[in-house]
Amino acid sequence: MNSGRDPPINLLTISTEEFVLSRDDLIRRIQQRRFPIEYSSECQSVPKTSSLFKYSPFFSEDRFIRSRTRLERAESFTYDEIYPILLPSDEPAVKLLILNIHARECLHSGGIVGTLHNLRRRYLVLKARRLTKEVIAKCTTCRRFKAVPGQMESPCLPAFRVDHDIPWSTTAVDFAGPLAYKDENGKTRKVYLLLYTCCLIRAVHLELCLDMTTFEFLLAFRRFVNRFPTVVRMLSDNGLTFKRAAREFRIMFRHLQSPDVNSWLNSKEITWSFITEKSPWRGGVHERLIQVVKRPLRKVLRRKVPFFRELETILTDIEAMVNSRPLTPVSTTPDDIRALTPADLMFGYRATTRLPTVDLKEVRREDSNAVILLQRHVYLQNILSAYWKRFRSEYLQQLRSMHTRNPCKSTEFAPGDVCLLFDESPNRATWPLCRIMSLYGGDSTDGKKRSCVIRCANGKTYNRPIQLLYKLESAPIDEPSQRPAENASQ
Numbered sequence: 001m002n003s004g005r006d007p008p009i010n011l012l013t014i015s016t017e018e019f020v021l022s023r024d025d026l027i028r029r030i031q032q033r034r035f036p037i038e039y040s041s042e043c044q045s046v047p048k049t050s051s052l053f054k055y056s057p058f059f060s061e062d063r064f065i066r067s068r069t070r071l072e073r074a075e076s077f078t079y080d081e082i083y084p085i086l087l088p089s090d091e092p093a094v095k096l097l098i099l100n101i102h103a104r105e106c107l108h109s110g111g112i113v114g115t116l117h118n119l120r121r122r123y124l125v126l127k128a129r130r131l132t133k134e135v136i137a138k139c140t141t142c143r144r145f146k147a148v149p150g151q152m153e154s155p156c157l158p159a160f161r162v163d164h165d166i167p168w169s170t171t172a173v174d175f176a177g178p179l180a181y182k183d184e185n186g187k188t189r190k191v192y193l194l195l196y197t198c199c200l201i202r203a204v205h206l207e208l209c210l211d212m213t214t215f216e217f218l219l220a221f222r223r224f225v226n227r228f229p230t231v232v233r234m235l236s237d238n239g240l241t242f243k244r245a246a247r248e249f250r251i252m253f254r255h256l257q258s259p260d261v262n263s264w265l266n267s268k269e270i271t272w273s274f275i276t277e278k279s280p281w282r283g284g285v286h287e288r289l290i291q292v293v294k295r296p297l298r299k300v301l302r303r304k305v306p307f308f309r310e311l312e313t314i315l316t317d318i319e320a321m322v323n324s325r326p327l328t329p330v331s332t333t334p335d336d337i338r339a340l341t342p343a344d345l346m347f348g349y350r351a352t353t354r355l356p357t358v359d360l361k362e363v364r365r366e367d368s369n370a371v372i373l374l375q376r377h378v379y380l381q382n383i384l385s386a387y388w389k390r391f392r393s394e395y396l397q398q399l400r401s402m403h404t405r406n407p408c409k410s411t412e413f414a415p416g417d418v419c420l421l422f423d424e425s426p427n428r429a430t431w432p433l434c435r436i437m438s439l440y441g442g443d444s445t446d447g448k449k450r451s452c453v454i455r456c457a458n459g460k461t462y463n464r465p466i467q468l469l470y471k472l473e474s475a476p477i478d479e480p481s482q483r484p485a486e487n488a489s490q
Contacts, residue, residue, distance in 0.1 A: 024062070026093060027085060031065050034088040038065055051126060052086055067124050084124035089131045098125070098135045108141050143472055145428050147420055150411040150466030155445035160199050160233070161285075167346050168228040170199045172235040172286035176294065181308045188305055193315070194220055196228075197289050199235065203342035204289055204322050206315045208308075231270055237283045238274040276441070276451040279465040292322055413439060413452060413466055420470035421454065432456050436469070 014022075032039045038046055042059035046052060056068035066083040074082060087094050102108065102115045110117070115132050125131060136142060160170040174197075178190035194207040194217075205228070207220040225231055275282040296318050306314065323346070326339030413419075415436055423431045434456045439449035452469060455461050 024064075027087070028063055030087065030091055030093055031085075034091060035065060035086075051088075055086060055124065057086060058083075078121075080122040081120075084120060084122060087123050087125045089125060089127040094125060095131065095135050097123070098132055099139065102132075102136060102139060103141070108139065112136060140472075144420060144431075147428075147470035147472055148411075149422065150413060150419075150469045150471060151408050152410045152448060152450055152466060153408055155442065155448065155450070158444040160444070163200075165200055166230045167201050167203065168196075168198045168230050170233045170235065171228075171231050172197050172199055172283070174237065174283065174286040174290050176290050179297075179311065180305045181311045182305050183308070191308070191311065193293075194224075195286060195290055195293060196224055197286050198342070198346075199285055201342045201345040202289070202327060203346050204293065204319055206293065206319045208312055208315065225270075234270060234272045235283075235285070236272070236274060237280065238277045276465045277463050278468055279451075282465070289322070292325075293318055296321065410448075411466065411471060413449075413469070413471065414474060415439070417474050418472045419454070420472060421456065421464065422468040422470065431470075433472075434462075434469070437461065 035050075035052060038050060038052055038057060039059075043057045043065060044059075046057060052065070052067075057065050058068060060066045060083065064085045067086050069082055069084070071077055071082045087097075098115065098119060101118050105118045106114045112129065112132050115136065116128060119125065119128060119132070174195050175192065176195060177192040179193060180188050181191050183189055192209045192211075194209060196205040196207070197203065205224060207224060209216045209220050280287060297314070300314055300318075320343075323343045324341050326341055328340045413436055415438055417436045419434055419436065420428065420431045421434045425431065434454040437453045437455050439452050441451040442448045450466050452464055452466060453461055454464055454469070
């Protein structure tokens with residue numbers, strides 16, 4: 001190659017003079033097309049019906065239609081500021097001009113006022129504020145940082161929370177730990193706590209697991225079902241909600257989806273439901289009771305490390321205490337009826353340190369078949385019915401007043417919507433984009449769909465609640481999508 005040759009010309013690079021000439025020529029063409037009468041007559045005859053009449057237009061020497069302002073005597077202003085160029089509002093090129101000022105001169109900051117300030121240094125756009133507001137609202141960069149998360153009114157309580165049913169028929173389970181205990185040799189080891197709570201009467205049952213294997217979990221769950229054989233449905237968090245927790249938690253939740261666990265559940269005819277991933281607030285029915293158990297446990301143990309049997313006994317004491325907590329308001333007058341507790345609904349009598357006994361010493365053998373035992377049975381049934389009647393009239397009424405729902409405008413989502421997916425990073429520029437493939441949920445409450453199946457740029461699909469999606473725009477989806485399983489792995 002001859003080094004004396006001229007460097008190659010980059011045809012994509014334009015000089016400043018070429019840019020200014022092209023911009024001015026474009027503005028003249030816009031004025032000539034949108035203001036034909038004023039431009040052809042060089043503003044000598046401007047009709048009163050013209051949109052430019054009240055701006056005192058004149059034709060400048062550089063062949064622009066400009067406006068006469070009251071700043072003609074101001075010496076500190078430039079010629080363009082004193083006589084700004086008039087432009088229409090319904091022109092695509094004018095919208096691009098405003099967007100360019102908003103992006104390059106204002107750097108996507110300052111809002112409408114800052115953009116108008118820079119725009120009026122040279123131009124006077126008709127209905128400029130409305131047009132600037134419209135342009136900024138459609139700016140893709142600003143929409144990314146101003147998008148709000150999806151919201152929807154809180155659903156009503158599901159049927160298994162309010163209907164009269166057998167205790168423990170619908171049970172939620174959660175995991176806590178690890179806890180420390182001493183073995184026979186005095187060495188400190190770890191143990192894990194399983195909390196079961198009845199979704200209806202809010203009673204709890206605590207189990208200890210020595211490790212996180214599937215075998216140990218099945219033993220603990222089998223003990224629970226043997227003690228409460230009325231279980232027909234289990235609820236729990238999805239394992240992926242504990243992504244930032246200890247690695248053992250993720251292993252435990254994968255055990256719930258293993259073939260061994262599924263086959264055992266099928267034999268017992270127990271269904272297992274998972275909440276939507278990344279939405280721990282939907283598991284509040286058991287998350288709240290985890291704190292109720294942990295608080296007294298910390299106060300009792302402090303820095304002590306008990307032996308396994310001591311820890312097991314402490315947990316049974318805490319379980320009895322939690323099941324004796326009042327569900328209804330406690331009256332300050334001693335003559336009023338006592339508050340309702342989960343133990344009342346579980347057993348049909350007041351929870352005490354000993355079980356009630358029936359004294360049958362005075363009953364003859366020939367009378368033991370009908371009279372007293374039947375009367376005692378009816379008496380206990382009446383007590384239990386009275387407890388359930390109070391449960392419906394007091395506790396459920398209290399839930400109605402406690403779970404207030406703030407009215408809010410629901411965000412409308414549809415398949416094909418492009419959204420931002422919430423991320424822990426404070427910079428929204430790094431949040432991934434996703435597209436909604438389908439919506440689901442609400443079958444047990446009000447029928448409104450509050451969960452979505454999304455697809456990210458890497459092609460993977462996830463299940464996410466609408467509260468983690470920031471809607472940007474709606475777009476048609478290319479191909480029909482099918483909803484994957486709710487507990488699809490990531």
